[in-house]
Amino acid sequence: MKNRKINQWFWKWHFIAGIISLPFVLVLSITGGIYLFNPKVEKKAKTTIQEIKKTGKSISYQGQWEIAKLSMKKQPNSIVLPSKPTMATEFVSGRFSHKNSLFVNPYTGKVTGNFTPKDTWMYKVRKLHGELLGGKVGTKIVELIASWMLVLILTGLYIWWPFQKGIKGVFTLRFKEGKRIFFRDLHAVLGFWISGLLILTLAGGLPWTDVFGANFKWVQKVTNTGYPKTWNGRGLVSKVKEKPMTLDEMMFIAKQQGLKGTVSIGLPKNAKSTFSVSNKTVDLEAQKMLRFDQYSGELVKKHTWSDVGFLMRGRMWVMAFHQGQFGGWNWWLMFGVALALTIMSAAAIVSYLIRKPNSKLGTPKVSKDFKINYTIVTFLILLGVMLPLFGLSVLLIIGIEQIRKRAFRF
Numbered sequence: 001m002k003n004r005k006i007n008q009w010f011w012k013w014h015f016i017a018g019i020i021s022l023p024f025v026l027v028l029s030i031t032g033g034i035y036l037f038n039p040k041v042e043k044k045a046k047t048t049i050q051e052i053k054k055t056g057k058s059i060s061y062q063g064q065w066e067i068a069k070l071s072m073k074k075q076p077n078s079i080v081l082p083s084k085p086t087m088a089t090e091f092v093s094g095r096f097s098h099k100n101s102l103f104v105n106p107y108t109g110k111v112t113g114n115f116t117p118k119d120t121w122m123y124k125v126r127k128l129h130g131e132l133l134g135g136k137v138g139t140k141i142v143e144l145i146a147s148w149m150l151v152l153i154l155t156g157l158y159i160w161w162p163f164q165k166g167i168k169g170v171f172t173l174r175f176k177e178g179k180r181i182f183f184r185d186l187h188a189v190l191g192f193w194i195s196g197l198l199i200l201t202l203a204g205g206l207p208w209t210d211v212f213g214a215n216f217k218w219v220q221k222v223t224n225t226g227y228p229k230t231w232n233g234r235g236l237v238s239k240v241k242e243k244p245m246t247l248d249e250m251m252f253i254a255k256q257q258g259l260k261g262t263v264s265i266g267l268p269k270n271a272k273s274t275f276s277v278s279n280k281t282v283d284l285e286a287q288k289m290l291r292f293d294q295y296s297g298e299l300v301k302k303h304t305w306s307d308v309g310f311l312m313r314g315r316m317w318v319m320a321f322h323q324g325q326f327g328g329w330n331w332w333l334m335f336g337v338a339l340a341l342t343i344m345s346a347a348a349i350v351s352y353l354i355r356k357p358n359s360k361l362g363t364p365k366v367s368k369d370f371k372i373n374y375t376i377v378t379f380l381i382l383l384g385v386m387l388p389l390f391g392l393s394v395l396l397i398i399g400i401e402q403i404r405k406r407a408f409r410f
Contacts, residue, residue: 005370007159012364014155016397018348019361021148024132025345028145031129033338036324036331038122045120049103049113050088058106061247064089065267071111072102079247081254081263088112092264097123130208140389143209146202147390150383153195160188183351190344197337204322207315211388216315225309230301231289237272241295244268250275253297260286268294282326284316 059067061079068076068091076091088103096117103112117123124133131138170192173185206212220226230236238244247265254265254277261281268275277290284305291301305313324331356362384391 005367008364008366009370009372010155011159012366014152014159015364017148017152017155021145021152022345022349024141024145025149026342027132028129028142029338029341029345031125033335033342035122035125035129036335036338038126041120041122042117046115049115050090052086052088052105052107052112054085055107059109061089061251063109064104064106065091065247067104067109067111068102072100074100076102076267078264078266081251081265136210139210143206143211144389144393146205146209147387150199150202151390153191153198156188156191157195160192180351180354183347183354187344187347187351190340194337194340197333198341200318201322201334201337204318207319215388220309220311223311225311227309227312228303228307231303233274233276233291236274236291236300238274238293238295238300240271244294245297249297250292253277253292257290259288274300284313284320
């Protein structure tokens with residue numbers, strides 16, 4: 001049997017976590033579900049620019065690179081290997097939201113267009129999902145909500161686990177015991193079945209946050225469990241000669257590597273830097289980073305996925321899972337999680353509004369003689385250290401409660 005007083009205390013904090021986070025969770029779940037369609041939206045937008053007709057002999061890649069240099073505000077840092085002859089060549093500058101792709105028709109030498117993530121309506125959805133359109137402040141709010149969602153999941157599992165109803169409680173919804181019971185069951189049953197997936201989804205989203213994300217990167221750095229230092233070419237140089245290879249020669253070498261997925265060639269930044277050849281694929285184990293001397297074409301450094309530290313490998317896996325990138329099963333699973341989270345959050349709000357006393361918040365009561373045991377205190381401290389914004393918010397809530405209690409004494 002569960003400890004009744006602990007159950008009351010967990011129910012109180014589950015309630016507080018819900019009050020703080022549920023309205024935001026609704027926004028995040030809806031926008032997250034919508035953003036899963038982003039690859040299709042971007043692909044459609046790119047296709048209108050990139051699809052061309054094959055007409056005669058193509059211009060050399062070196063010549064196309066020169067055209068791209070003259071046409072882009074920032075010098076291109078990579079070229080994507082075309083997968084078919086009816087595609088304009090893509091040159092890329094910048095990274096992430098600042099990424100800009102310019103497409104050159106290899107037969108005419110004309111620029112067919114530019115594309116950045118900001119060019120589609122999905123960019124607004126992404127900004128809403130990642131930062132609530134609030135910049136750095138919004139990002140921290142999302143991080144705080146994600147932290148409280150973890151508390152919601154753990155406390156919810158404890159207070160709801162149907163010890164009295166038995167295993168039937170995880171399968172049944174009570175339709176005949178009133179609206180409040182129905183919506184409460186809908187919230188609880190859905191929450192139980194997606195709880196593990198929600199924790200995995202949160203793990204995939206937290207690396208993008210400001211505070212936790214920065215701390216995680218620091219841990220990777222001091223434990224040497226991230227990318228190898230030479231992954232980005234740091235410390236690797238080409239032996240300078242009179243004439244570097246042409247991009248066409250480098251393109252030939254890149255094609256000989258037989259890499260899976262989308263293959264890109266990183267372009268040298270200066271006379272001493274190297275060419276790089278890398279690939280993006282849903283099979284993370286097949287990802288490689290190869291560095292070549294820009295004059296001789298000799299392999300300077302080869303990195304495979306096994307060279308990446310275990311924390312980075314885990315981070316990249318959960319981030320890819322979060323975005324539904326492991327194929328159809330993963331996409332549909334994440335879409336189902338987003339849909340279930342939306343329904344269960346709305347059900348919790350409806351259930352609360354039905355039971356909420358007039359002119360009161362309706363915070364659950366806890367026995368006055370209840371004392372938190374050391375296990376719970378230790379867990380909260382560890383959670384507060386791991387998720388600093390959560391820790392600060394708990395201290396703030398405790399402080400407000402203490403002030404309120406003292407105020408009622410006088």
